[in-house]
Amino acid sequence: MPDLSTLMLFAAASVVLTATPGPDMLLIASRSISQGRSAGFLTYAGIALGTYCHALAAALGLSQLFLTVPIAYEILRWAGCAYLLYLAWKTLRSDGAGFSPTATLQRLSGRRILGEGLATNLLNPKMALFVLALFPQFVTPEGGSMVAQMLVLATIINGIGFLVNGAVILLGTRLRSLVAGRLRFPRLPQYLLAGVFAGLACRLALGARN
Secondary structure (H helix, E strand, C coil), X not given: CCCHHHHHHHHHHHHHHHHCCCHHXXXXXXXHHHHCHHHHHHHHHHHHHHHHHHHHHHHHCCCHHHHHCHXXXXXXXXXXXXXHHHHHHHHHHCCCCCCCXXXXXXXXXXXXXXXXXXHHHHCCHHHHHHHHXXXXXXXXXHHCCHHHHHHHHHHHHHHHHHHHHHHHHXXXXXXXXXXXXXXXXXXXXXXXXXXXXXXHHHHHHHCCCC
């Protein structure tokens, strides 16, 4: 197990990383605004579970595949783009009633929202490379099991991420309640969420590998 000073240093790095706005935070915020607090927390739960999967893959050496076999990276990248565009299309086709507290959430089960957050994270190869680049710097041979150390680090970054993104979710939910029923265009939240999915797809498609 990493020593306390190593864990504190990793925690400090995690605060900076999780507090920096990025695709995950944008997705969580848009879910919270368009579909409510429960959807926001379920989306984060899926993303956090994806972080554990990436940490486990890095510990087992699976993430090295992206470095040694470039085509694997490209396959996963384009699969992620296609999935995000599919989510954008499904969101636009949904007939949920905007900020209505029940209409949209009745159509989207908690399992589906959780699964979409997980899949969005897993299909982002840059997340795998990020974990592979950062986590090993805080792992030591004398610390015991590589898998256990990686999972401890994932727990720390997820715990800090929960606090940071929890604040984003609560803020988004508050904004949702303030503007509920006051919009001229009740489907605007759906367009917002679809735009986020499409934007993430474009970012993934156009982003440089490094």
